[in-house]
Amino acid sequence: MAAACLCAETYPKIEEIIQAKGATPDSLIEILHAVQEEIGYLPQPVQEFIADRLGISAGTVEGVVSFYSYFTTVPRGRHTIKVCQGTACYVRGGKRVLEVVAHHAGCGVGETSPDMKYSLEVVRCIGACGLSPVMTVDEDVYERVKPTKVGELLDKYE
Numbered sequence: 001m002a003a004a005c006l007c008a009e010t011y012p013k014i015e016e017i018i019q020a021k022g023a024t025p026d027s028l029i030e031i032l033h034a035v036q037e038e039i040g041y042l043p044q045p046v047q048e049f050i051a052d053r054l055g056i057s058a059g060t061v062e063g064v065v066s067f068y069s070y071f072t073t074v075p076r077g078r079h080t081i082k083v084c085q086g087t088a089c090y091v092r093g094g095k096r097v098l099e100v101v102a103h104h105a106g107c108g109v110g111e112t113s114p115d116m117k118y119s120l121e122v123v124r125c126i127g128a129c130g131l132s133p134v135m136t137v138d139e140d141v142y143e144r145v146k147p148t149k150v151g152e153l154l155d156k157y158e
């Protein structure tokens with residue numbers, strides 16, 4: 001994934017993607033996927049540009065972007081933290097884990113830290129309830145997470 005920026009080269013790249021996928025409303029999801037892969041997120045001006053090029057309303061594009069959790073309108077950090085807030089994790093300390101993670105990462109749920117290091121999300125059960133509370137950082141899974149160990153755990157990531 002490229003660095004998240006809306007610089008002068010961004011729109012020609014988006015135009016290339018639109019040309020490659022086809023400038024029709026049917027290609028919208030495919031285009032959004034490819035553009036997010038290219039620039040890392042789908043901010044409002046980019047959504048409006050795509051809407052204009054496909055001849056559809058900005059509201060239609062916004063509706064699709066907000067419907068699929070894969071799409072994001074904020075730049076992503078280098079690492080994605082997901083803290084489980086499913087019932088088992090929640091009642092076994094997941095709420096506190098989330099508070100400590102947010103504090104340590106420096107961002108709230110759905111946000112990216114100012115240093116672009118972390119993006120924070122919550123998930124509803126990843127199927128490891130017996131080992132709750134659970135969180136992941138990128139592909140790494142952490143089980144029976146103790147709030148007091150969160151700082152040490154996150155410090156491993158650059």
Ligand code: FES
Nearest residue numbers: 084086089126128
């Ligand atoms: S509730 Fe967290 S893994 Fe199932």
